[in-house]
Amino acid sequence: MNKNKLYRCYQLFLAWFIVGFSCLPARAFDIQTVISKNGIEAWLVEDHQVPIFSMAIGFKNISPDPADKLGLKSFSMSVIADAAGDKNYLAFQQKLEELGIELSARSGHDNITISVRGLSKFRSQTFDLIRDVLVAARFDDADVERTREQYYSYFRRLQESPAAIASQNWDKMFFANHPYGRPLYGTAETIARITQADLKDFAKKNLNRRHMLVVVVGDITPSELADLLDKTFNQLPVADGVSLWDTPVLNKTxxxxxxxxxxxxxxxxxxxxxxxxxxxxxxxxxxxxxxxxxxxxxxxxxxxxxxxxxxxxxxxxxxxxxxxxxxxxxxxxxxxxxxxxxxxxxxxxxxxxxxxxxxxxxxxxxxxxxxxxxxxxxxxxxxxxxxxxxxxxxxxxxxxxxxxxxxxxxxxxxxxxxxxxxxxxxxxxxxxxxxxxxxxxxx
Amino acid sequence: MTRILLRLGRLVSIFCLVFTGQSVLAQTVSNPTPLDFQIETFVLSNGLQVVVMPSNRAPIVTQMLLYRVGSADEESGKSGLAHFLEHLLFKATKNYPVGFYDQQIHRVGGQMNAFTTQDYTVYHQTVASNFLELIMQLEADRMENLIIEEPGFSAEKQVVREEIRQNHIDPPSSQLYSMMQAVLFLHHPYGRPVIGWDHEVNQLTAQDALEFYQRWYAPNNAILMIIGDVKTDQVRLLANKYYGHIPAKSNLEPLNRLSDPPLNMPRRIDFNSDKNQDFRWQRFYKIEFAKKTDSIPAELLAEILGGNSNSRFYKRLVIEDKLASSVSAYLDTSYRDYAVFSIYVTALRRENYDKIEQIINQEIDAIKNTPVTQEEIQRAQTSVDNAIIKSRDDLTNLGEYVLIGLATGWQLNDLQTWSTKMRMIDAKTIQLHAQQFLKLENAVTGTLSPKLTVE
Missing domain, CATH: 3.30.830.10 (Metalloenzyme, LuxS/M16 peptidase-like)
Incomplete structure (x- = not known):
């Protein structure tokens, strides 16, 4: 190996390194706080170079699933963006497609996250559809049943993967009877028990403005966002949540x-x-x-x-x-x-x-x-x-x-x-x- | 489904690019409109093609170096060599010891990886833009100075064999995929898996890898792409400084790949595996387009048949007849010599396969017999238009798409006019494409089910 060359590289590298990080954060993050007339708050990072924006909405302090209905929170979020307001599944999905909206919702053990990417030219219509999802999701029978079948398929595929089974076993045994040890997506038995009413009820209780956090990035100004925040989130309930979690004992070896x-x-x-x-x-x-x-x-x-x-x-x-x-x-x-x-x-x-x-x-x-x-x-x-x-x-x-x-x-x-x-x-x-x-x- | 939209989006988004010509001296585009991207390209004197996509949205830069060599260029009996060599490029060079490359990139917070396909091998890194020179220096170094030695070679072979077990032997869906590819491409080298057959990988030697490297890794067999917070002049300077002196290779023989004979009969594989639990039905059609742009109507055809939840397959199989929980169709144009139109269905149960197949065949016949509606074309085109705008949010993906296009036979101006051509496609053309390309005698159909146990 050529030591000389190696040394040269290090030298060169060190020189860059020193200039390297000093200017990064300022350019990368300019986070503003936007507060609407009704007091709804969001972080905003403006970027007007591309006519696009993204929004991430989080809801904290989600309760554990009932033991006989494991997978409820995940199932509910899998169906919530299927259809809303006066539009059934096909009509709603067609609208999303027409407006170029990417929309997905999921729930972890602790939090729900909903993520959206849309086009500036359809900004207002995009926020309208998000509002419909949050307050008027339909949970139509056909959508619930179709999604249920997708869960069954997921459970079958899980059984094909040694890594997935090892990971599920680890959670289950390490957390013993604590809810963190139960499968987030439930099991075929518990998913079968979950009704349309359960799914609706979960969304209604947990999409709670008191525990909501919003981040918006892209082609949108603070004043535009302030108006849209009210329009989109104002109808969500504000309620005090009660945390139902115990602290698990972590000593399995x-x-x-x-x-x-x-x-x-x-x-x-x-x-x-x-x-x-x-x-x-x-x-x-x-x-x-x-x-x-x-x-x-x-x-x-x-x-x-x-x-x-x-x-x-x-x-x-x-x-x-x-x-x-x-x-x-x-x-x-x-x-x-x-x-x-x-x-x-x-x-x-x-x-x-x-x-x-x-x-x-x-x-x-x-x-x-x-x-x-x-x-x-x-x-x-x-x-x-x-x-x-x-x-x-x-x-x-x-x-x-x-x-x-x-x-x-x-x-x-x-x-x-x-x-x-x-x-x-x-x-x-x-x-x-x-x-x-x-x-x-x-x- | 998202995947298909994304693919379409990435392809058509090329329309937005402002292309300045494939000349030795690139011209800088002035005043791009808000919808335009700059793309500039030039060729070094040793034949290395350089493509630059500047954007200052974030202080980040990505380098991708593509070699026009992949698993389809391996000698028969040495399957997996192209991918194995890709692993070995992360070892020592004449100038730097094992681990140096990773450490340098790691130290500056960078990400790096590489991938191999049938037709090309790509190495890429993403770093804060201050470190562009570092990654160009390191990538250029391993274009000419690789050392392959023990014990690293043998350990890496075991790593590759673990990769084969993990991703290709254990998952039953991967096994079905490999078998369907093997049957779809009876003679052409696309029929063998990129990662190689385990028994052949096990026989590969350091000498094999070195010869492959020396034969194919050369500036005149590569495309360098730089995307992100850079200026073209800066890239030209650095490209000359680090890649410019590497000699071109004159012995790059034209690839002589075997081509498939006409097969003239449908083929099928029904695989019952005790490792498998779910119910999958899938079909691949092999397509040979006379020229690359002929694939455009077939992309729309895939979108209309199985691109989203309003597609014909989805409405029938998932919504109306409730035989499946998901279905998708897409056209893979990322191969150099053929394209593959594939349909994937997850059936609710084994008993549904026959009906599913019947309906898929019916829907394909219907599209051959009656032109698609104007509304369907309009919808597909609108969703593509929206995807064009969104693709500009992920410049690295867009850049990768351009790079792969260039490596698989597309001309930049064909990519550039993709979307204009797409908008001119009418129902009649789509119908002709369905008739010409979706023929059962060019297809293989497969199912994957749990083993039936006799108690």
Whole structure:
């Protein structure tokens, strides 16, 4: 290898690096707060270069599904944008198509998100249709039944994937009887029980302005938006919600194996993470990057894929719900490698807990997490949905423009080592395994 | 369905581009109207074609480097080599050690990936625009300086074989897809999977990969696309600086791919798998267009038959007869030598296959016998017009579409006039296309069902 050339590249690279990030945030984020006459508030990022806008609407504090009607929240959101007002499915879908509107709604465990992309020339009609969806969705029988069949098809396909089953098993066993452990999309039995009235009722109760957050990005001015906010959201009810969630106990450990006829074994592993409210949260986030979220640069990818060729991909995620925080990973590997992979994961976990990362790893992860942030904001749709995601967690504008970067920048190697010791607990790992042969590590 | 709209959108959106001519010296377009995109192209002296789509909406830039080589260019018996080589490009070069490339891009917050198809291989990175020079330098370096060595080669082979297991052996739908492609293309190399057959991948050597690299990776066999917050002059400067010195290869032989004989009979595969749970019915038609632009009426035909929830198939199978939970049809024009018109149906149950097939055949006969309505054409054209505007929100997708078009035989000005041509298409043309191309003797029909167990 030509050392000279390598050095030149580094030099060049460092020079760019220093000029690099100083000018980014200001250009990438100019977030305004728009408040309508009736007090409905939204974040707005104006961009008039393309005659398009996107809107992301979130509703927080969604209650758990009733145990006998699992999948209700998801099912309800799958049907809500099918038909509304005086238009049945075909008429409504035709209208969306004619006006070039992309519209989708979904519910997670904690939040509902509705996302829209439309054309400036049909701006007012687009907001009218959104209003109809929010306050006058039809939930026609035919639409409910068709969607129900799509759920059945989804459940059948889920059973074809070892990775999906391993992941469902992990949630189910780790969260025990807590609602987070129940399948978000329900099961064939519970979906069969859900009625049209249930779906309507869910939408009516949960599309609640008190828990609503709105982000709009694109070709729209603050005054135009203010008028449209009233027109679109004014009819939604305002009610105090009661949270029905318990805080789960997260202490399941060990290994669970389920047989399946496949050539590979799927493995899901993890344990509790760190709460977003905890001052160590951001340190944990950076450590997760070093362990498994940083693509090729991460330790697990290096060890298990690059060095040993044991998988096509392995990754971890630092995952937060309102009432639980996880450090979760997954991969698939040839069945005969299962024990070896589990051992390698445990070893890496142990090493990270004992020694923490190196200064070089920490620096790399920090600059990556700072530098990659603006890439989330490259079109109106991704910008609206990324900003809504941050709002739903409770972050403010200052977090987006400055605070996030500062929180990452100030992490020291000592912080990282201290939190690594706290976070990476080899003996707390819980593994679920789905594949053709039972690994020896499963007793 | 969204996929189809998106595809249509991406294709027609080329209409908005302002094209300045495929000359060595590009001219900058002045005063683009709000609906226009700039696209500029020039060719380096070593034959590298450079295409630039500038936009300053976000301080981000994407580089895509496409080599005009894919799995259809592999020697028989060495399936999977093009894709395997793609993996190896993320290893060492003469100048930089293993891991250097990823680390540099990772450090600046960038994203990178690559993909291989039958006809081309694409490497791409997205970074803050300040780092354009870095990614151009790294990409140019691996155009000429790749090193393939142990133990990286053997480990990477295992990675590829895990990829085959994960995405092609275990999912039953992938198995059906591979088999249908193999039967649709009996002789042409499109009949073998891009990722390769596992037993052949297992035999590939470092020497195979190196020879393939040395033969095909050259500036005069590549297209460089830069999209985003850049100026064309800056790109020209950097392209010359980093790619300009790489010698052209004179031994790039014209690709001599086998072509299929006329098959003259419908084929079918019914696959009952114990790994499978759902009920799928699907059909692929192989289409050979005399010229690329002949595909335009067939795109509208796909839209009218199965492009959305108001399409003929969807109304019949999902809404009226309730035999299926979803159906879609689309035309894949991203191949160089053929196009594939495909129909995918998710049946509610196994017993519905016969009726589904009957209705699909009826609807296709109907469109052959009676011209589609003016309203249907109008609707398809409107949705395409809307998609044109929306495609401008995702410039990287648009750029990728132009790039793939150029690599599969489209001329830039044909892409540019796509939408004008699309608007002139009448019911008669669509009818003729249905008659000419949707013939059962050019098609393979497949079903995928759970294994029937005898208790």
């Amino acid at each position: 060990g290994l669970f194996y389920q047989p399946m006829r496949s050539s590979q074994t799927a493995i899901v592993f993890g344990h509790a993470g760190i709460s977003r409210k905890d001052p160590d949260y951001m340190v944990g986030y950076v450590l997760n990057e070093i362990m498994g979220a940083g693509g090729f640069s991460s330790r697990l990818m290096q060890k298990i894929r690059v060095e040993n060729g044991l998988t096509y991909g392995i990754s971890t995620t630092f995952y937060s719900l309102n009432y639980a925080h996880l450090l979760l990973g997954s991969l698939t590997t040839a069945a005969e490698n299962t024990d070896r992979v589990i051992e390698l994961i445990r070893t890496e976990w142990h090493k990270m807990g004992e020694e923490g990362p190196s200064q070089a790893e920490l620096d790399l992860a920090k600059t990556h997490l700072i530098g990659s942030f603006p890439l989330r904001f490259d079109n109106t749709r991704s910008t609206a949905s990324a900003l809504l995601g941050l709002r739903l967690i409770g972050y403010d504008k200052d977090y987006v423009t400055h605070q996030r970067q500062q929180l990452i920048e100030k992490i020291t190697l000592n912080d990282a080592k201290r939190v690594a010791k706290r976070l990476f607990q080899k003996e707390n790992l819980f593994f679920t395994i789905v594949g053709p042969t039972k690994p020896q590590s499963v007793k």
